[in-house]
Amino acid sequence: MASKLRIPIGVDTAMCLGIPMQIIELEGAFAWCEGRGRHERLSTLWLEDVAVGDWVYAVLGQAREKLTIERVIEINLALDGLTAAMQGETDLDKYFPDLPASK
């Protein structure tokens, strides 16, 4: 049997789910960003102006939207909740801290 070769095509950490990332270096129409354990080079064509230190919503190798720090915290909590659910955690109330609790 032939050996397997897996080839990631295009960007390597894209998703329909977005993740918040912080810009650490600008490079023309791209920015090197970090967030949620990832280090990625994102296109910044969607955004009019960006600066080192800005938080952006990253998806499919693109910085889609600038985020406030409050929004970053909110999105990270949602993604933490999703990760916990995928790992079989059943008590997910802590991922919905400021809303009326479910029954």
Next chain:
Amino acid sequence: MTTYTDTGRVLIRLTCSDGQVTGVQVNSERPDVSQLLRGRTTPQVIRMVSSMFALCGHAQMRAAVLAMSAARGEKCNPSIDQEVRREALREHLWHCLLDLPQLLGHVELKQEFVLGAKAIANGQRDDLYALLSNPSIQGLRMRLSEFDDAQISQKLLPRLSAKDSLLVWPRLSSEFCRHPMWKGAAAVTGAITSDDDSATSFFSARWHARFDELTKWASGHDVAGHVGTVSAVPVAPGIGRALVETARGLLMHEVAMDGDVVADYLIVAPTEWNFHPQGLLHAQLFGADARDRDALQQRVSRLVTTLDPCVPWELEWA
């Protein structure tokens, strides 16, 4: 402390023998967001959906709100949601001016994208119309016939209203969410699906349709049925369904409420239609010439980019 989140992928595994593709496996792996939504209240679901979906975020939000309203008995006749439509059109613009040029060996039209995206965001239809008449963009469209290697052999999902969908799918299921079917077969959703399925080239039909959606908006066409169309219908007491036409195709949300709390939540995303194990990729690649692996890989890349998954994809040679 935030953790790494696996956000899914499409995996295409090709088996080759005697210079031919003898096996095509297509597997879409995406996190099941609905498990996080069960047991939650309407405001919690809205907050969660708005926090997680960066692609088609407006479409996902609209689908969630409409589905939960439908569960309370409120229907929504098909209509254009301009915010959802503009979101989809910006996606089309990115694909047409940045992805398509790469497939054609053409320089990316970055400046045109920036101008066009701004025109769409600001509702400046005339500006977009002028941009689309640009010779460099017209030149791209002229070259679409260069890759007529993918004939349409697949059923095309028509644009449905939520009410129409009940006749075809009285209820959705988890299995349907993973492997949706139209009249017993896999089907392609998204641009081209509203027309007949006899066009000869999937590649050019798909890309022309994206350009056409942009031109229709720029020309002032606002009739329901285009990308950006939303609708919702009560399925049964406490159960609602919403349909939204996104850039990648049909998005469906179906929610069952137990009082004020979500008892079940089902999402059927366009990627599950377009990357069905028995879908277009399988039909196009099974039996294909595999003697030139680079050429085959380019063909796979062309097909996948044209179908446009909402997650990254990987090719594996078995």
